[in-house]
Amino acid sequence: MADLLVDRADGVVTVTLNRPKRRNGVTWPLIEELVRELEHIAGNAHDRAVVLTGAGGAFCSGMDLAESVAPDELPFMRRVGQVVTLLHEMPKPVIAKVAGPAVGFGCNLAFAGDLTVAGESAVFGEIFAERGLTLDGGGSWILPRLVGLAKAKELVFFSRRVSGAEAERLGLVNLTVPDEDLDKTVDEWARTLADGPALALSVMKKELNKAYESSFSEAVETESLAQAFSFSSAEAKEGMRAFLQRRPARFRESAS
Known part of the structure; x- marks a missing residue:
């Protein structure tokens, strides 16, 4: 066994x-x-x-x-x-x-x-x-x-x-x-x-894991870099489409 x-x-x-x-x-x-x-x-x-x-x-x-x-x-x-x-x-x-x-x-x-x-x-x-x-x-x-x-x-x-x-x-x-x-x-x-946004969840996990190891200003800069990158991701584009079309986001499709 x-x-x-x-x-x-x-x-x-x-x-x-x-x-x-x-x-x-x-x-x-x-x-x-x-x-x-x-x-x-x-x-x-x-x-x-x-x-x-x-x-x-x-x-x-x-x-x-x-x-x-x-x-x-x-x-x-x-x-x-x-x-x-x-x-x-x-x-x-x-x-x-x-x-x-x-x-x-x-x-x-x-x-x-x-x-x-x-x-x-x-x-x-x-x-x-x-x-x-x-x-x-x-x-x-x-x-x-x-x-x-x-x-x-x-x-x-x-x-x-x-x-x-x-x-x-x-x-x-x-x-x-x-x-x-x-x-x-x-x-x-x-x-x-x-079903969620895999890339965004991964980045947020990494940010939160570092919460006690960085200053506030360092955390804000890390967030800024990550968010600027995420704006152009397929997940974010799908999330915006879903919002405008008033439907649940289909993040799995954006990753395929």
């Missing part, structure tokens, strides 16, 4: 961690599969939106500690870092669909994309301190940006678990829905993004 499942449908590519007996704990082979698939998605124009999820009622329980990576811990962790970097820099929107546990690396994996939708069964936990371990998966960068420095330290120092509902209240996730509505909600979000 494959540890990673990939399904493509109408511009949406769904990547599923598929080790349900281990609650989708990650191993070195699974990390390598993720790197290869995410690199492929990044360069595939037919993949317009990405959904990352887990099989069997769990998102990801973090590292599978039963699978030792000694004595190559550093090369392994750098590949782990490459996975979340690929999600963060993916030139198309990424939605994490979370049911059940998303803990340790799995917690930060859920936050490494752009949007996180949780079911009510979801449990998020930065449980590293309980194991005598330190943060990985980009958590030291992501968490303070989501919830602020003090709350990030609280979550990390005390290995706090939070429910899907509390995660939404804290700003860790975008939305929490009943488990039975999770698939439908994420499918609607993903299809809306896949």
Whole structure:
């Protein structure tokens, strides 16, 4: 049975961690599969939106500690870092669909994309301190940006678990829905993004990811350059036609 499942449908590519007996704990082979698939998605124009999820009622329980990576811990962790970097820099929107546990690396994996939708069964936990371990998966960068420095330290120092509902209240996730509505909600979000202006979404993602790393004036100049370029794009022309004709834009056609 494959540890990673990939399904493509109408511009949406769904990547599923598929080790349900281990609650989708990650191993070195699974990390390598993720790197290869995410690199492929990044360069595939037919993949317009990405959904990352887990099989069997769990998102990801973090590292599978039963699978030792000694004595190559550093090369392994750098590949782990490459996975979340690929999600963060993916030139198309990424939605994490979370049911059940998303803990340790799995917690930060859920936050490494752009949007996180949780079911009510979801449990998020930065449980590293309980194991005598330190943060990985980009958590030291992501968490303070989501919830602020003090709350990030609280979550990390005390290995706090939070429910899907509390995660939404804290700003860790975008939305929490009943488990039975999770698939439908994420499918609607993903299809809306896949139908959207791929180039514009990619540029806006890149701009927003740099929001905390540039001054206001630098951000305004970056916006000016990007917007001046976008005015002449096929997507913008289609958007204007759709506005004047009072119809929904058909951005997929402008990309063909």
